[in-house]
Amino acid sequence: MRGILSAAGYVPFRRLRRSAVPELLGTGGGKGTRSVASHDEDTTTMGLEAARLALGSVPAAAPSALWFSTPAPAYADKTNATAIHAALRLPAEVAAFDLGGGLRSGPGALTAALSAAGSTLVVLADQRDGLPGGPDESFGGDAAACFLVGEDGPGAPVIAEMVGSASATDEFTDRWRSPGERRSKVWEERFGETRYLPLGRDAWSRALKAAAVEAGDVNRVVVTSMHGRAAKAVAAKLGVGEGAVVDDFSATVGQAGAAHPGLVLASVLEQARPGETIALVHLADGADVMVLRTTEAIGTWTSVRPVAEQVENGGDLPYGKFLSWRGMLNPEPPRRPEPLRVQSPPAWRAEDWKFAFVGSKDRSSGAIHLPPSRVSMQGGAVDDMEPISLAGTPGTIATFTIDRIAYSPSPPIVFAVVDFDGGGRYPVELTDVDADDLKIGDRVEMTFRRLYSADGIHDYFWKARPIRARRG
């Protein structure tokens, strides 16, 4: 049996209150919040966070391929999946591909993996932008999701199998964006709505037929689309029981484009019991429907950090910061030199350190070296170290400071000396943090971030962030 072996969603910490938009602009905004990727996050880093969570539930799993799909890639030409591959320390023989581009690509990647062979890690991420005051700015969201798809096995059993699927494809211009631009444009809403309604009903009925289930038998339905009116209209016509259409996080996260169906589906799987029928409907340049059935194994599968918990654990972001993070406002930077581009050969030589936070541990003294060292700081042993990754190890703040004059894409820099559980210390920048709330002794965990970009090269490395959510 082939199916989903694990799943996870990632919602960045920051939230923009939609009501903050008219407070500044006098117009726009709305009710609720949207999620906002930090200034040091992009689709690659968010995708990695989702992948770490998904693999965290099935530590025995060994993916044979990594597929990364986003409409907002950090790089063109250069494959983005390789950074995720490096950060996960996957073996070289694991292929890593980007599966491009449109809003339909997320569920497309998941469907393709479910009908492929081998164990495939499907990573979806999206970051939605819009002009200030516009609906995309307020009702878009940033998020990622990850699914491990493969054959049923003892270390990682199938928790949900696909029992039917269908697509309805049509060529029409509803929402579009030129490559490299951050702002999307949309045609008059009614046109898209009248296209999506029949496409959605068509795909829905064929998927149910393929799965041999009636609409009333579906326990939970996920309906996602950047076209909010179409999603509502299609959801209302599915014929499912009352309460079967699940909360799509529109009020809290916003619609995270190609990643959004994955995010909501992961959340549904986190709550589902064995034997449930779950359907996913995604409307983008057509309609794609998947019908899944959960297995007995879902009863013992646990999420490392449920989506619902991440949705709860957001921190407010002032609208001005949001605008500057999105490049819509250019505040005066610190008067310090901007960093130079990362050098390719040193970054490659330091791949495990830079991408996976792997240091070295002296076999004789046990001293942990971050970054790795050939000669031990205790006892002086030479070339007698083993690699040790502290990416997943929590730590405690020994002391910290705030640097108001150093260069940062979003000053000030909050910086702490972190002592890791079980040994090892590293002085590191903090992120997703409100400095006023910080204390010596606070608990932190490592997170993969984009420090800055120069000459189009992104500097990926690790930061620490406060541990807020419960760990399973």
Place this chain on the structure above:
Amino acid sequence: MASHGIKDRVAIIGMGCTPFGEHWDKDVDDLIVDASMDAFSSAGVTKDDVDAYWIGTATSGSSGMTLARPLQIQGKPVTRVENFCATGSEALRAAAYAVASGAYDMAMAVGAEKLKDGGYQGIASPKPAGDGTARTLTAAAMYSMIVPAYAKKYGLDEDQVMDVLAAIATKNHANGAVNPRAQFKKAVSKQTVLSAPRLAGRLGVFDCAGVADGAAAAIVVRAEDALGYTDKPLYIKAFAVSTGTGSGLIDPDYDYTHFPECEAAANDAYAQAGVTDPRHQLAMAEVHDCFTPTEMVLMEDLGFAARGTAWKEELAGTFDRDGELPVNPDGGLKSFGHPVGASGLRMVFECWLQLRKEATPERQITTDRTLALTHNLGGYPGEMVSLVSILGSELG
């Protein structure tokens, strides 16, 4: 194997030091010529009398030509040295060791730095990004971590520590206010220090040394030849360098309340010079007060105060110019700014003036002690180089 030192084998016979500050109208060559000419004239020699030269500069030039070109030194060995903020002192150490070895009769050390042309606040030297994982924090932020750590270790609250740091800034600014060579010749009140804008952690503008241009120079000969040039030579009693491995940054036992490199350099220097009770044997000390918490911690690392008591001693005025052991009587980095390659020799210049009783009367320290200490540190808590020198106006 041991650190033997060169006690009483080499003497300084002449020195020069430019005013430190914003020398918009001078480039590094001008500063080098000014300090060198003053040193030649102070020693009563010319460049032709000097057999070998060392130039210390961190960023204002590469190679010995940084000195050979502006002075037009022809056919002589001229070498550039660099060791973070100990750079100027390293130039003097190299010159003194060269004379002590017997290789040369007379050597000269020049330290110079031109920082104000950079266009940025603080010391900004963009480096290649490498793998992109190096810390980008400012020195101010790294040193600011001493404040909560020291407070916690010794049971103080952070406001108490800030009050001590303000006392240090006030003391050093008061010393600089009467020093014609200082960059900031103005006393500041504790209130001004405490209410200044914060730069990093709890450190404000007045907790940080400024950025300045400057140069200083010294000429050395064998001790037995010194009286042929001056009645009042300064004898070199000790030079000690301790270079850290950087492991303090990743050592969970390091607590940000002391600098092991400074303690090691001081202990080596005291052993070389035969100093057993620095607080009561030294006439004065010039220490590397790049940030106010640095001076507080150094009082303990250098053995001037017992662990956990430097804060009390600073408040009690022990290290004031008229205190038991004057520290930074010239105003320190606080008043002079920190032209990296020049600072170490600027400190030696203050010892030169004070031990020879040549400081202006209003700032001349009164003491019958004959030893002075200079100290540099370069780098950050957990990863630094430190240099301690001891000089004396008498042999033995």
